[in-house]
Amino acid sequence: MSSEPSSTDHPSLLHASRRTKSHAAFARAQKLIPGGVNSPARAFGAVGGEPVFFREATGQWLTDIDGNRYLDYIGSWGPMILGHRHPRVVAAVEGALAHGTSYGAPTEAETELAEAIVQAVPSIEKVRMVSSGTEAAMSGVRLARGFTGRERIIKFAGNYHGHADSLLVSAGSSAATLGVPNSPGVTAGTAKDTLVLPYNSPDALEAAFAKDGDTIAAVLMEPVVGNMGLVIPTDEFLQAARRLTHQHGAVLLFDEVMTGFRLAYGGAQERLGVTPDLTTLGKIVGGGLPLGAYGGRADIMDHILPAGKVFQAGTLSGNPLAVAAGAATLAQLRDEPPYQHLEKIGSQLEAGCRKAAADHGLPVWIARCGSMMTVFFQQGPEPIEVIDWDTASQSDADAYARFFWGMLDRGSYMPCSQYEALFLSATHTEDDIANTVAAVDEVFASMRS
Ligand code: HOZ
Numbered sequence: 319m320s321s322e323p324s325s326t327d328h329p330s331l332l333h334a335s336r337r338t339k340s341h342a343a344f345a346r347a348q349k350l351i352p353g354g355v356n357s358p359a360r361a362f363g364a365v366g367g368e369p370v371f372f373r374e375a376t377g378q379w380l381t382d383i384d385g386n387r388y389l390d391y392i393g394s395w396g397p398m399i400l401g402h403r404h405p406r407v408v409a410a411v412e413g414a415l416a417h418g419t420s421y422g423a424p425t426e427a428e429t430e431l432a433e434a435i436v437q438a439v440p441s442i443e444k445v446r447m448v449s450s451g452t453e454a455a456m457s458g459v460r461l462a463r464g465f466t467g468r469e470r471i472i473k474f475a476g477n478y479h480g481h482a483d484s485l486l487v488s489a490g491s492s493a494a495t496l497g498v499p500n501s502p503g504v505t506a507g508t509a510k511d512t513l514v515l516p517y518n519s520p521d522a523l524e525a526a527f528a529k530d531g532d533t534i535a536a537v538l539m540e541p542v543v544g545n546m547g548l549v550i551p552t553d554e555f556l557q558a559a560r561r562l563t564h565q566h567g568a569v570l571l572f573d574e575v576m577t578g579f580r581l582a583y584g585g586a587q588e589r590l591g592v593t594p595d596l597t598t599l600g601k602i603v604g605g606g607l608p609l610g611a612y613g614g615r616a617d618i619m620d621h622i623l624p625a626g627k628v629f630q631a632g633t634l635s636g637n638p639l640a641v642a643a644g645a646a647t648l649a650q651l652r653d654e655p656p657y658q659h660l661e662k663i664g665s666q667l668e669a670g671c672r673k674a675a676a677d678h679g680l681p682v683w684i685a686r687c688g689s690m691m692t693v694f695f696q697q698g699p700e701p702i703e704v705i706d707w708d709t710a711s712q713s714d715a716d717a718y719a720r721f722f723w724g725m726l727d728r729g730s731y732m733p734c735s736q737y738e739a740l741f742l743s744a745t746h747t748e749d750d751i752a753n754t755v756a757a758v759d760e761v762f763a764s765m766r767s
Contacts, residue, residue: 329723330367339383343371359395359492364735365719370726375402377745380731388731389750393741396544396576396601399660399689400650401745407605410646414638421638427645428636434648435603435611439574439584441593445613446622447636451575451600452480454610455538457622457630458598459484461612462536462569464628465621472526472537474517475499476546476707476737479538479573479598488514488707490545495735517543517706518551520558531566541586541594544576544739546710547692548685556592563595569618575600575610576739581688583651589688602651605643608634656744660689663742663751667691670755678762689742695721710737717765724761730754 334341348354355361355369362369373383378401380390393399400407414427428447435445448454459471459482473479478491486493486501487509493499500509513530515522517539527534537559543549563570572594577586579602587594596614603611613619621628634640668686671693675682681698685691694704695717704710718736725732733740 328366329720330362330365332723333727334367336386337368337370337382337384340371341368343383344368357492358496359738360734361492361496362734363492364495364715364737365722367723369734370731377401377403378743378747378750386729388726388729389746389754391730391732391740391742391754392738393743394601394606395738396580396741397604397606398743399580399602399656399741400605400647401743402606404647404650406650407643407646410605410642411607411639414642417638419637419639420634422633425636425638425641427638427641431641431645431648434645434652435599435613438579438648438652439587439597439599439613441587441595441615442597442613443616444619445611446619446630447641448610448612448630448632449608449634449637449640450480451573451598451610452482453632454575454598454600454612455479455485455573456482458571458596458612459536459538460630461618461622461628462571462596464626465618466535466567466569468533468535468568469511470513470530470533471511471535472513472515472523474539474543474706475514476517476549476710477538477540477543477573478545479540480575483508484512485538487512490543490707490737492735494546494707494711494737516708517549518555519706520552520555523555523558523562527562527566527568531562531568534566534568536569536571536596537563538571538573540576541572541574541590541592542577542581542687542690544690546707546737547694547704547713548687548690548739549704549706549710550685550687551590552705553590556590560592560594569596570594571596571598573598576690578602579648579651580690580741582657583655586687602647603644604640605645605647607637607640607643609637609640609644657688659744660742663746663748664689664691666748666751667742667755670751671758674755674759674762677759678766680762680765690739691742692736692739693721694736720765721761724764725754725757728757728760730757 475488600610
């Protein structure tokens with residue numbers, strides 16, 4: 319099977335000779351792993367060319383198997399807020415490893431992590447640990463249904479909550495990137511209880527609750543969206559979600575898998591001042607190891623088996639290595655909060671991108687919240703404000719691909735899709751950002767020529 323990009327002038331080919339080992343590794347992987355990758359998000363499907371294979375990471379740096387170094391603007395899609403291999407996290411994992419890798423039985427470390435989560439996120443009174451954000455969302459939805467005795471949920475087009483069947487409806491992230499927002503394999507019966515509304519539309523929410531309010535178990539949302547590129551909610555929209563769920567006895571379920579511990583120590587809900595009933599967590603809460611969690615009001619959480627009747631289980635739930643990495647990450651974030659630094663370098667990157675776009679007359683919409691940001695490339699002449707999937711999906715995917723490869727060739731590893739946010743870490747320096755802005759300026763200039 320050939321793994322060469324078909325077009326001879328594709329931007330991925332400009333410096334392909336620097337990535338010959340990645341090319342060979344991808345060819346080998348494709349023979350055994352569908353599409354050569356274990357998650358479509360990393361397949362470079364929307365930017366063309368072939369994925370880069372990595373051998374190690376330290377701080378803000380990635381090294382690929384050809385020996386190329388990149389500034390990492392993905393951070394494993396969010397978890398690595400402290401940078402790669404933070405000494406405190408490494409020591410905690412090594413400490414846990416010395417004792418055992420899995421017991422299938424409770425440990426005190428799980429309760430300590432639960433205490434840290436509850437202290438950080440006041441809306442979480444009780445929390446259950448699972449192994450991924452997907453599991454957290456799937457279980458949170460089941461719990462909301464079990465608690466309310468209702469079947470329908472509301473989700474928003476372009477929001478992504480992992481790959482549980484009922485949530486792969488108008489989904490963002492790689493489902494949107496690769497053109498399967500409604501996945502084959504999800505039955506009509508499963509999908510019919512998922513009502514999809516436009517993000518940032520209080521009117522659509524009002525109308526849905528006016529029509530079906532007594533059948534809606536939950537409103538599930540990314541309080542700041544990272545999975546259709548970065549999209550920021552209006553206060554009016556968030557307040558409508560809180561008010562309507564409260565009025566109609568539905569659960570407000572925030573998916574903070576990306577935003578938890580990132581937009582503030584208490585997540586997007588702290589930053590935005592809105593209190594959900596339930597919250598899902600993933601990524602940072604596991605410190606780079608597989609761990610998710612869902613938590614919230616004790617009266618709701620106590621419906622989970624064995625306290626209540628809603629089933630959810632897992633051999634590796636609360637795995638000791640993942641718990642150690644998560645607890646060390648949260649402790650570090652609490653002891654030396656990086657949020658001011660992240661805001662500073664985030665605004666430096668945003669300002670640099672805005673200036674470069676203006677200097678080169680490139681039509682872009684730039685959205686940023688703390689250490690998450692997206693540059694939406696547009697057709698112009700005037701930028702369209704990106705507020706929902708309708709506006710996000712009008713972006714110029716070819717322009718994004720040229721940007722992505724131009725940045726990769728200049729040593730910055732950006733998200734390989736217009737519909738993913740970039741992430742900064744505490745280890746990125748102002749000099750790193752200045753170098754990246756210089757590269758952005760060059761790439762934007764090349765895109766106008
Ligand atoms: N949640 C990640 C970003 N949208 C995707 C990670 C993955 O599926 O590999």
